[in-house]
Amino acid sequence: MDGPTVEREDRSLRPLTGEFWAAVDRGELVRPVCGDCGRSFFVPQFSCPQCQSANWSYQPSSGRGRVYSCTTVHRPPTPAFEAPYVLADVDVEEGWHLLTWIVGCEPSEVAIDMAVSVRFVAGPDGHRLPAFAPEEQEAAR
């Protein structure tokens, strides 16, 4: 859409989550890993949800996972989103999960338990987002 250029927020400055978004901007997926108990968790919190330690850091993720659940949205909450799109809760193989999109295939092809891997796409505000695509398609590229 043409219009006045709006200066986008620098997501890397966000408290707690800046490193996550900075990695996304570089095309990398990271997740918080507890330095004491080893637990991966998401969303980022100031302390580990398993042992309450603040001694955690962002570590690279393989970006491979499986669809825990998915729903195709036909009526978006705001006009910024173009329907249909597939919202999914993806279990990533290091033992954490996140809300995301499944892209790279028709919505009707997305199924629970499907193997997926991360793919960086543009979000509604132009910022990069970590979406996921079917694993087979990724391997065929």
Next chain:
Amino acid sequence: MSGPHLLQQAAIVGVAATEMARRLDTTSAEISLRAALAALDDAGLTVADVDGVAARWPGPGGTVFQPGSADWADVFGHPLRWVCDTYPQGVPAALDAAAAVAAGLCEVALVFGGQAGAMGGAAVADYTRPDNEFIACWGSLTAAQFALVAQVYRHRFAPDPERVAAIAAAIRSAGSDNPAAVMAGRGPYTAADVLASPMVAEPFRMLDLCLATEGAAAMVITTAERARDLRQRPVAILGGGSEWHRQQYVNPPRYDEVWGLGADAARRAFALAGLGPQDADVFELYDINTYEVVRQFEMLGLCSEGEGADYLWEAGVGVEGRHPLNTDGGLLSYSHIGWGGPTLKVVEAVRQLRGTAGSGQVADAEVALVTGAGAGAQYHNVMVLGRG
């Protein structure tokens, strides 16, 4: 235990709901006050009797400070002894208010709220568009959060879509018969109508999902002792409980964590009441979507996981059925009013127990079950009410 439980030393003595519509040409404050005054009048009380308030302060005027309930002291023109902003509606507020009056923190607690002039022409209410940075960027909304739970259920149990849709049709038909409902006269509905409505977020079609409307609701809670001298036959709070799994709209709800949400609260509520879910004569359940109704009958233990749609198909959810359900038309068809929707459930349950529920009256209803929130919201609450 000797004597009644603390919760049972309080009673609901007044209820009210204003007119309901898609849009009302007034303010949230004005409509909320109108509901509050009507509930007091229903009880035979006045503003001067109120010494406890659970409400949101919507402005204009006042401040943005918490507790907003204290802003209402200026409207009522006298000081208060107890305020409760934590969750000032529905089951949690009724339980908090009951505990407050039973403990002597105040004597007459007024719980009220709603919305008007608030929807601003949006397709969905702003409270259904979460602003968390890991949710909002994906275009999630309340319906989609609940859909993520329902999709796992469908994947595992493949419920008959017609039997699920029949539940929405029954609730919406009850709303069609209720002259006060936003969707009054729009039915009756069949399962086929529900299945033919536009898809919103799979598996939810438009007619599976609740309204986003305007209006307000209120309830008055006082001691059982004072209740005896008031205008209405009191309604007793027999038991209640809440479960807060986690904050909503931060992490997506997961079927394996939330499908049974409320089971512990329901066990505690019915244990206090000395009853079981099979003893409820009428069910005013939080029907933010059709699958949530299925879920709650499974959560209550009235049927097994995966069998809810078949169970309700056979049991019947109409006024003549085994489990009369959302007799006012519920959130699907009567109204859903922001900070007042959960209170509407209590209002209808109280009217059922008084025998004044109108088109949806269940004959000789003595025990009513009221619930709030749900799996996609990641918290749930349960209250058992009885004829006083």
